[in-house]
Every structure is written in structure tokens, then in C-alpha cells.
Amino acid sequence: MREKAKASRDPVRPMRRVAVVGAGHSKFGTRRMGLRSLFAEAAEECFASVDKGFEAARVQEAWIGSLAFGGGQLGNAAALFTEHAGLLHIPTRRVENACASSGFAFRDAYLAIRSGAVDIALAGGIEIMNDVPPLHQRFWLGVSGDTEWERLAGATFPGVYAMMASRHMHEYGTTREHLAAVAVKNHAFGARNPKAQFRRTCTVDDVLRGPMVADPLTLLNCCGTTDGATCVVLASAEAATGLTDTPVWVLGSGAASDRLALHDRESITRLDATVRAGREAFRRADVRPRDVDVAEVHDCFTIAEILALEDLGFCAKGDGGPYTESGATGLNGEVAVNPSGGLKAKGHPLGATGTGQVYEIFRQLRGQAEGGRQVDDAKIGLTHNVGGSGATCAVHLFGV
Amino acid sequence: MEGIEAFGWYLPRYAISAEAYREAWGRFAGRGIQEKAVVGYDEDETTMAVEAAGRAVEAATPETVAFLAFASSGTTPAAATVAEALGLRRVRTVDLLGTTNAGLAALLVARDVVAAREGVRALAVAADAPRASPDDPTEHPLGAGAAAFLLGPNGSAVLEAHGAAVRETYGEDVRDERGLRRRVGTVDMAAAVMGEAAEELRSKLGRKKVHRAVVPDANPRLPARVAGPWVAEDGLETGLARRVGDAGAAAPLLGLVRAFGSARRGERWIVVSYGRGAATALALGLRRRPAGDALDLDAFAARRVLLTYVEYLQHRRVLATPGTVPAVSQGAYVSLPTYLATVAARYRLVGQRCAACGAVRFPPGERCDRCGGRALEDAPLRRGGTVHACTTVGRGAAPTEFAEQQAMLGEYVTALIDLDDGPRVMAQLTDCTPKDVAIGTRVEMVFRRLYVQEGVLRYGFKFRPVESARAGSAPA
Numbered sequence: 003m004r005e006k007a008k009a010s011r012d013p014v015r016p017m018r019r020v021a022v023v024g025a026g027h028s029k030f031g032t033r034r035m036g037l038r039s040l041f042a043e044a045a046e047e048c049f050a051s052v053d054k055g056f057e058a059a060r061v062q063e064a065w066i067g068s069l070a071f072g073g074g075q076l077g078n079a080a081a082l083f084t085e086h087a088g089l090l091h092i093p094t095r096r097v098e099n100a101c102a103s104s105g106f107a108f109r110d111a112y113l114a115i116r117s118g119a120v121d122i123a124l125a126g127g128i129e130i131m132n133d134v135p136p137l138h139q140r141f142w143l144g145v146s147g148d149t150e151w152e153r154l155a156g157a158t159f160p161g162v163y164a165m166m167a168s169r170h171m172h173e174y175g176t177t178r179e180h181l182a183a184v185a186v187k188n189h190a191f192g193a194r195n196p197k198a199q200f201r202r203t204c205t206v207d208d209v210l211r212g213p214m215v216a217d218p219l220t221l222l223n224c225c226g227t228t229d230g231a232t233c234v235v236l237a238s239a240e241a242a243t244g245l246t247d248t249p250v251w252v253l254g255s256g257a258a259s260d261r262l263a264l265h266d267r268e269s270i271t272r273l274d275a276t277v278r279a280g281r282e283a284f285r286r287a288d289v290r291p292r293d294v295d296v297a298e299v300h301d302c303f304t305i306a307e308i309l310a311l312e313d314l315g316f317c318a319k320g321d322g323g324p325y326t327e328s329g330a331t332g333l334n335g336e337v338a339v340n341p342s343g344g345l346k347a348k349g350h351p352l353g354a355t356g357t358g359q360v361y362e363i364f365r366q367l368r369g370q371a372e373g374g375r376q377v378d379d380a381k382i383g384l385t386h387n388v389g390g391s392g393a394t395c396a397v398h399l400f401g402v
Numbered sequence: 403m404e405g406i407e408a409f410g411w412y413l414p415r416y417a418i419s420a421e422a423y424r425e426a427w428g429r430f431a432g433r434g435i436q437e438k439a440v441v442g443y444d445e446d447e448t449t450m451a452v453e454a455a456g457r458a459v460e461a462a463t464p465e466t467v468a469f470l471a472f473a474s475s476g477t478t479p480a481a482a483t484v485a486e487a488l489g490l491r492r493v494r495t496v497d498l499l500g501t502t503n504a505g506l507a508a509l510l511v512a513r514d515v516v517a518a519r520e521g522v523r524a525l526a527v528a529a530d531a532p533r534a535s536p537d538d539p540t541e542h543p544l545g546a547g548a549a550a551f552l553l554g555p556n557g558s559a560v561l562e563a564h565g566a567a568v569r570e571t572y573g574e575d576v577r578d579e580r581g582l583r584r585r586v587g588t589v590d591m592a593a594a595v596m597g598e599a600a601e602e603l604r605s606k607l608g609r610k611k612v613h614r615a616v617v618p619d620a621n622p623r624l625p626a627r628v629a630g631p632w633v634a635e636d637g638l639e640t641g642l643a644r645r646v647g648d649a650g651a652a653a654p655l656l657g658l659v660r661a662f663g664s665a666r667r668g669e670r671w672i673v674v675s676y677g678r679g680a681a682t683a684l685a686l687g688l689r690r691r692p693a694g695d696a697l698d699l700d701a702f703a704a705r706r707v708l709l710t711y712v713e714y715l716q717h718r719r720v721l722a723t724p725g726t727v728p729a730v731s732q733g734a735y736v737s738l739p740t741y742l743a744t745v746a747a748r749y750r751l752v753g754q755r756c757a758a759c760g761a762v763r764f765p766p767g768e769r770c771d772r773c774g775g776r777a778l779e780d781a782p783l784r785r786g787g788t789v790h791a792c793t794t795v796g797r798g799a800a801p802t803e804f805a806e807q808q809a810m811l812g813e814y815v816t817a818l819i820d821l822d823d824g825p826r827v828m829a830q831l832t833d834c835t836p837k838d839v840a841i842g843t844r845v846e847m848v849f850r851r852l853y854v855q856e857g858v859l860r861y862g863f864k865f866r867p868v869e870s871a872r873a874g875s876a877p878a
Contacts, residue, residue: 137802144801150736150744151765153801154852154862155828156816157793161800164793165818172791172841214813217794217836265818265826266771270791 019239020115021249022400024052025361030230030349031199032132037075038086041066041128044231044354045087048126052235053246058088061235062120065110067103067127068096068353071142072134083128087233098353100146101302103127104232105356105387105396109255111236112398121241126233127358129351139227146390148263160224160303162264162391164216167305170271171218173320176308178218180323182209184304185222187332188340192347194373199228199349223304228349232358250364253382253399254287256280262393271320275395276313276388283384284315287399291315294337294399295380296366298359300388301344310386311339314397338377341366356396359385367402404516405557406686407523409694410457411659412450412548413646415833415870416440417706418714423542426711432543434622438647439546440709441531443717443811444832444850444864448480450548451529452487452849458550458694459488459525467552469515469524471496473504475532475650475677483861484527487749487849489782498651502618503677504528505651506684509551513561516553523554530650534583536720543620544583545647549655551692558692559662562670565603565683569595572679589621592676596628599681600674604632607685613637613669616657618676620648628674645699651677656697658686663696716810723809741860746780748862751847753825755781764825783823785847787865790826792817792843794836803853804830815839819865833866844868 026048028040049056066080075082080094097107104127111125131139144158152162170176186206192198204222212220235245242249258278261267267274284290291314299314301307308322316337317325325331331339342348342362345355363383365371383400417437423430432438441450451472459467470493472481481495496511498504505528512524529548534541571591596617604612615629620643629638642657643649649656654675661671669688674681715721744766746752753764758775764783769776794815800808808814815831817839831839832850839845845865852862 136798137805140798140800140802140805150740152828154736154803156795156800156804156814156830157828158799158801161793161795161816164795164799165791165816168793168841169791169818214794214796216796216799219793263828265828270818 018116018118020112020236020252021239021242022234022252022360022364023237023242023245023249024048024056024235025364026051026233027197027358027361028231029197030228030351033130033229037079037128037130038082040130040229041083041126041231041233042086044126044128044233048233048235053248054244056235056245060122061089061092061124062122063111063114064089064092064094064124064126065097065107066094067098067105067107067356068129069098069100069103069146070096071129071131071352072138074130089124099394100389101300101350101352101355102387102389102394102396103353103356105359105385105398106257106394108234108357108360108398109257109396112252112255115236115238122235122237124233124235125357126231127354127356128231129353130229131227131351132229143227151265152263159391160216160219163303163305164219165264166270166309167218167303170305170308173271174323176323178210179206180308180327181218181223181304182206183323183327184301184307185209185346187326188301188344188346191341191375192343194375195343195348196372198343198347199226200343200347219303219305225302225345225350228351230349230351230354230358232354232361234357234360234364248368248402250367250400250402253289253401254283254285255396255398256282256284256286257394257396258282259394260392262390264391271309273309273313273388273392273395275392276310276386276397279395279397280314280386283397283399289382289399292336294382294384296338296341296363296377297384297386298342298344298362299339299386300355301340301346302350302388304346306388307339307344314384314386333375334378341371341375341377356385356387359387360398363400367400403557403560404513404553404555405560406551406692407554407556407558408458408460408552409659409662409692410454410460410550411656411697412453413439413702414441414445414450414546415707416442416709416717418709418711422709422711422714430542431539432620432647434644435543435620435647436644437703437708438543439649440714440717441546442833443719443807444852446851447474447476447478447529447531447548448483448861449850450531450546451480451484451527451550454529454548454550455484455488455525455527458552466521466523467493467525468519468522469494469512471498471508471511471524471526473498473508473526473528473651474530475500475502475504476530480529486745489750501677501680502530502650502653503675503680503682505653505655506673506675506682509655510561510564510682510684512551512553516555521555523552526551526553528652528655530652532583532648532650533718536715540583543643543648545643545649547646547649547652547656549652549659551655558688558690560687560689562685562687563603563606564685565599565601565606567595567598567602567681568679570679571595589624593624593627595679595681596674596676596683599683600628600672603672603683603685610670612672612685614639614661614671616654616661616671616673618648618653618657619643620653629672633672641699645703659694660697660699662692662694663698665691719810721810722806738858749849751783751785751863753781753783753823754778762824764821764827783821783825786868787819787821787827787845789839789841789843789845790818790820791841792831792839803855817845817865819845829863829865831866832864833870838867838870846871
């Protein structure tokens with residue numbers, strides 16, 4: 003009796019397994035609603051998805067990712083979201099690593115449970131981008147690069163990735179058709195995803211002939227601006243048994259950062275943050291890239307998916323284009339990549355993307371993907387979430 | 403003997419023809435002018451002055467330059483900016499503004515400084531891009547250009563004597579509240595005052611022979627009217643305005659620069675200028691050709707890029723709508739103190755060298771990337787580089803700071819550049835079209851207008867293809 007009491011007061015418990023037991027995902031698009039109700043939409047679906055029933059009050063702590071795009075609610079935003087999701091009074095904070103915000107929110111929640119500090123946690127993300135005029139959007143789209151030296155050179159998000167693409171084409175012979183293949187695949191998936199922002203398919207020709215945003219990236223090579231919210235519930239192994247019989251285990255988490263400015267990096271044809279985060283996640287999970295059945299990677303631009311395939315080790319450096327073109331990343335290829343439609347077709351509400359990827363993997367590994375996007379016999383999944391042009395990255399591996 | 407030791411000049415690569423004006427307006431009110439130079443969108447008097455002065459001062463070590471005079475018929479002071487861009491710190495500056503007579507006035511002031519103090523050098527820079535309302539015929543002949551002279555104790559061209567005259571004329575250089583010129587008087591007023599100044603100079607010269615005369619020739623008859631009595635016809639320097647237009651305060655100095663290309667030792671020249679009722683006449687004795695690259699107008703004309711009339715209005719910002727960029731910034735804001743803390747890097751590509759391991763970095767930072775050391779010394783970097791990666795930024799992908807530029811000029815190129823000294827820098831490319839740039843293209847740094855934020859114009863660096871520089875105006 004006394005020993006058990008001593009153990010329960012001891013803050014340092016041995017590392018324990020963590021599972022995702024519920025996940026929610028708002029419709030992505032232009033939503034014309036406020037931050038509170040958008041987050042509540044995702045939270046409601048998330049709590050309802052817990053198999054054995056769940057009340058919001060059981061969440062002990064929350065991490066919510068958001069860039070606070072538009073500046074509408076910069077300070078204390080997390081408390082606002084949790085309040086309206088039925089989570090009044092719980093400890094919470096906004097996590098910010100640009101587009102990797104909720105990937106890191108997820109990692110933080112995972113580490114908190116793993117360390118024993120918390121048993122049940124919520125990790126989510128939210129972004130509203132389409133409620134400000136285009137000129138303001140452009141200001142905010144350029145905040146995640148090096149403001150002092152990249153922005154004033156005339157480069158924002160698309161410009162920076164376009165430079166990476168131009169160098170990748172120069173070094174490895176990647177073609178515009180390779181880039182287009184990524185868009186075609188992801189839009190085919192998005193068309194069958196009821197949550198996706200863009201529901202139309204496209205051809206390689208459509209991609210090549212679209213308006214040029216930043217050469218070589220035409221419009222269909224670039225993700226759009228999106229409103230959306232996502233959240234997931236994580237639980238310790240012990241707490242999970244009372245919540246579901248099919249928990250999705252977090253096998254490993256890896257994260258890393260890199261130099262913010264492109265001009266400070268050794269190479270602009272790989273993201274060192276991805277390489278390091280991926281390696282750590284695979285090592286901790288004791289999993290190899292070829293073991294992964296389904297992956298949600300960070301395709302803010304088509305070139306980003308090609309870089310991800312290489313930097314995560316699914317194919318050799320430089321082969322991302324041909325690998326995609328071969329169909330290896332299709333629904334029943336070697337590894338199904340972005341069956342949700344990815345950032346490209348599903349949408350990219352900056353702070354919500356990370357846990358949105360977890361939502362998809364959660365559903366895939368439990369056989370619940372809709373619209374004919376279910377990957378056969380999906381046992382091991384991966385999420386890959388990048389901030390800006392690669393200054394931050396979080397990678398997670400999941401298994402059932 | 404103190405005098406002009408070296409010179410530099412700059413003409414923008416763009417020009418517009420009299421023909422383009424005739425198509426637009428049905429006439430061209432610039433008699434004798436075939437084409438005129440046009441400042442590019444990201445250029446102005448200050449950037450032209452920096453380029454011209456930079457070339458003039460190449461011959462001298464910056465520490466010996468003690469004085470800088472900036473001259474323009476424009477009204478924006480630029481001497482401090484030009485000095486900063488040249489890396490001159492302990493320098494006395496003066497801005498001579500608001501009159502086309504300012505160029506020669508600057509030359510005289512610089513000469514006086516050198517004469518008064520032993521061993522010092524002085525820079526006189528004239529840069530001009532006069533403006534008038536597009537619907538006013540006064541606007542038609544207005545061109546652009548810059549010239550700079552480095553004066554020192556070992557003059558190649560020595561200022562022997564000068565003359566001056568003043569008369570109230572309510573002259574042609576009247577400005578409205580927007581700073582745009584409006585012609586009021588006639589060329590007779592200018593010719594009369596210039597004639598008086600030249601006459602006074604001539605009386606000081608006595609019977610000494612004058613071989614050449616440099617008189618602004620935007621009005622092609624003016625040189626003969628002013629200097630015809632004393633200089634043989636083939637000694638009247640003409641043809642500058644025909645190619646360049648009326649370069650305002652820079653015109654007499656550009657005329658001199660052009661003449662230096664064929665200077666013969668022992669010659670004596672007079673230079674006469676005029677503005678706002680004041681005329682100055684100068685006599686120069688040529689001991690030898692001053693150091694500097696010749697201004698070959700034919701070569702320039704062969705390489706310049708002709709604009710249509712609409713492109714002309716776009717470059718000159720006439721078509722820009724105020725308020726395209728919001729007056730108040732949001733997010734991604736570089737405050738003035740932050741910007742100014744790095745002005746040496748932005749104006750002169752000054753990087754840092756690690757005192758411990760010698761690694762060079764740019765832009766400036768807090769610690770060495772290679773060894774982590776915190777002792778970093780300033781290291782001015784060479785301005786050449788090679789394109790490592792590039793993209794053409796189309797509509798919607800530009801930061802809002804460049805929204806107006808993009809509205810006026812369309813797509814532009816941004817590149818990651820491998821500097822010759824090692825570090826990599828991201829920069830916009832200028833003076834080129836996307837097809838001029840690819841991975842491997844050689845580029846060089848230039849000083850240009852970047853953007854206006856909350857009413858404050860910021861200058862900084864861009865890069866241009868080296869081929870553009872050769873094709874444009876600056877000497878190869």
C-alpha cells in the first residue's frame with residue numbers, strides 16, 4: 003500500500019507507450035467563421051471519434067499549434083480555443099513553428115505523456131487565412147522566412163521553394179513533369195476526400211500550363227491558402243485501454259531545426275531538418291523507411307514532396323521525381339504518400355496541418371479512410387511536418 | 403597643382419526615343435534630341451551618384467577623401483547616403499540642390515577644399531533625373547545621368563580661372579508643389595547670363611587660346627551662342643544631349659567626361675553652366691588625360707535598351723497608384739534600427755571574418771558558423787558572384803514591399819548567389835529579363851532603391867548580370 007502511494011507521488015516514472023485514441027478534422031477551405039467555432043468543430047469530431055466514449059473534461063493538458071495568421075488573436079490564443087472546446091481551465095499554450103506548429107504540438111503532448119507528467123492530452127492546430135485581403139495574406143505568407151535578408155531580396159514562400167526546385171532540376175535532372183506528377187497524384191486523392199479544400203482532379207498538362215507563380219512552380223505546384231482546424235487525443239497505454247480497443251501507437255518521434263535562411267545552408271536540395279528528424283524517429287521506433295505503408299508528408303509545394311521522399315529515405319537523393327512518376331507513391335505502391343490529398347489538395351491551414359496529418363494516419367491504420375483512399379493492410383504510418391522552408395521539422399511514426 | 407585626378411560616370415541602361423514621344427503625343431518638344439536616358443524604376447539621383455562616384459574614387463584610397471559635394475537640380479539631399487555607400491566616414495559633406503548650375507558649383511567648391519588643405523582629396527558628384535508633368539512639353543527633353551570628379555593635389559586637369567554672372571530671370575527652372583519643372587522663361591535669358599559669365603572668364607584668360615568649350619546642349623544652339631565668339635566650331639562639344647537628353651546639373655560634367663576621352667595635353671577648355679539666374683564659367687588646363695573610363699556615346703547608344711512610352715511611364719513611377727502598398731506594415735517588418743544596424747552590409751557588402759579561424763560570413767551575424775567564435779571583424783567582400791539558384795517571381799509571389807514594383811514592371815528574378823569571396827547571398831536581380839539569368843550566370847552587386855516603408859525609402863543591394871553592365875552604360 004505504502005509503496006504504491008510512494009510511486010504515485012513520484013514525478014519521475016519510467017518512459018511509457020503513448021497512443022492516439024481519437025482524432026478530429028474540420029472541413030478545410032474558406033470557412034467564413036471565427037477561430038473559436040472552427041476549433042470547436044474539430045474538437046467535437048475528435049471527442050466523438052473515441053470508440054468507448056469520451057468527455058472533454060478528461061483532457062488534462064492541451065498544446066495547440068497556430069501561426070496566428072493575420073494577427074487577429076496573437077496573445078493567449080490557446081486559452082481561447084480550449085475554452086470553447088469544452089476545456090475550460092486546463093493548462094494550455096500556443097505552439098509556433100510556422101507550418102510545423104501542430105507537428106510540434108503533437109510531439110510536446112507525446113513527450114508529456116511519455117514522461118508521466120500527463121495521462122491524457124490534446125494536440126491540435128488551427129489557422130484562418132482567408133479572412134484578410136490578398137495583400138495582407140501576402141504579408142503573412144512571408145513571415146516564416148528570414149525577414150531581414152530573404153524577404154528584402156524579393157523572395158517569399160513560393161520564391162524560396164522555387165529556388166530549391168531550380169537547383170534540384172540542375173543537380174539531378176528533375177523535370178517539370180516530375181513536379182506535376184506529384185500534383186496529379188495528390189489532387190486525385192483530394193477529389194475523394196470529403197474534408198479536402200480542392201475536390202477537382204488535374205492532368206500533367208493542366209499543371210504545366212497554369213499561371214507561373216515562381217518559376218518553375220506554376221499555380222498547381224503550390225498549395226493554396228486555407229482555413230481549418232484539427233485535433234487529436236493522446237493517451238498513455240493505461241488510460242487508452244478504457245478508451246479504445248484499436249489504439250494507434252506512437253512508435254517514435256523525431257524533430258530537428260536548421261538554419262532559417264536558405265543562403266546559410268550547405269545545400270538547398272535537401273532539408274537537413276527532415277533528415278535529422280526522420281533519422282531520430284526511425285531509430286526510436288526501430289522502423290525502416292521500407293516498413294512504412296502510408297505516409298503524410300509536407301507537400302506545401304510539389305518539390306517539397308520530392309525532397310521529403312529523398313530526405314526521409316524512401317528513395318535515393320535525386321530520385322524523388324522518377325520515384326513518384328513510377329507510381330511507387332500511389333495508393334498501393336511501395337509507400338502510399340499523401341492519400342489525404344496532402345497540403346496540395348486537402349489544404350494547408352498552416353498551424354493545423356501537422357495534426358491533420360496525424361488524423362489521416364489514425365484513420366488509415368484503423369481502416370477508416372473514406373472515398374476509396376484506404377491503403378491495403380496499413381500497419382505502419384508516418385507523418386512529416388515542416389516549418390517554412392525547412393527551419394523546423396517533426397516526424398512521427400505510428401503503428402497498430 | 404591641384405585639379406581633377408580621376409573621374410567616373412553613369413548613364414542608365416534605358417532610353418526612350420523622340421519617335422516614341424511622337425507616337426504618344428503627336429510631337430516631341432526636344433529639338434536636336436534623338437533619344438534620352440531614362441532612370442530605371444529602382445534608380446534615382448542617389449543611386450546614379452553612388453555608381454559614378456564609386457568609379458571616380460577607385461583610383462584613390464578612401465581615407466584621403468575629406469570632402470564630398472553632391473549636386474543636383476533635384477531637391478533630395480544625398481551626400482550622406484553617397485558617403486555611406488562609398489564607406490567614407492570622416493568626410494565633410496555639402497548638398498548643392500535645386501539648380502542645374504549646382505554641378506559646376508560643386509566642382510569649384512571641391513577644388514577650393516583641395517587648394518586650402520594639403521594632401522586632401524575631394525569628390526564632386528552631380529547626378530540628375532529632372533522631372534516634369536508628362537502632359538507638359540517641358541518634360542520631353544528631360545534625361546538623366548551622373549558624373550563624378552575626384553580632385554586632389556596631382557591634378558591632370560587644372561582649374562585655371564572662373565567667371566560668374568547673376569541676373570534675376572524668374573527662369574525656366576520653376577517647380578510646382580510636386581517638385582515638377584515648368585518652363586517659364588526662354589533660352590535667351592540663359593544664353594545672356596551664360597554669355598556674361600563666359601565673357602568675364604575670357605577677360606581673365608587674356609589672349610590664351612581656348613581649344614574647346616563644354617556647354618550643355620539640350621538646346622543645340624546654345625554652345626555656339628555662348629562660346630562661339632572664342633572657340634572654333636570644331637572645338638564646341640556637342641552631341642551629348644542628342645543621345646542622353648537634358649541631364650540637368652550633371653550635363654556640364656558629363657560633357658567634360660566625354661571630352662576627356664579625346665583630351666590632348668596642353669589644351670585649354672572652358673565649361674559653362676547655368677541655373678536659376680546664375681551662370682558659372684570655368685577654364686581647365688589639360689596636363690594629361692585624367693584617370694577614368696571614357697564615355698563613348700556611340701558605344702552606349704549601341705547597347706542601351708529602348709523603352710516604349712508606357713514602359714517609360716512605368717519606370718518613372720508616373721503610373722503608380724499611391725497606396726498600392728499599405729501605409730502601415732503588418733508582420734515581417736524590418737524596423738529602421740534593425741535595418742540601419744546592417745547598413746554597411748546592405749550598402750557595401752561588408753561581411754565578417756572570424757578572428758579565430760578566418761571563416762568569412764555574410765550577412766553579419768553573432769558567431770562564426772565554422773568554429774562558434776564570437777570575435778568577428780568587418781570584411782568588405784568583392785562584389786562579383788555566380789548564380790547558384792534562381793527563380794522568376796510572378797504576380798502574387800512577391801512580398802508586399804515589392805508590390806508596386808511588380809505592378810509597374812511585372813515579374814522579376816530573385817537568386818541565390820555564390821559570392822566570389824565565399825558566402826552565399828539572396829538578392830533580387832535588376833537590369834535584366836528572366837531569360838538573361840540562369841544557374842552559372844556571372845553577376846555583380848549594385849546599389850539601388852529597394853522599397854518604401856511607412857514613408858521612408860530604403861536603399862540596399864541588388865545584383866545585375868555582368869553582361870547587362872556591359873550592354874548598358876557603365877564602362878566595361
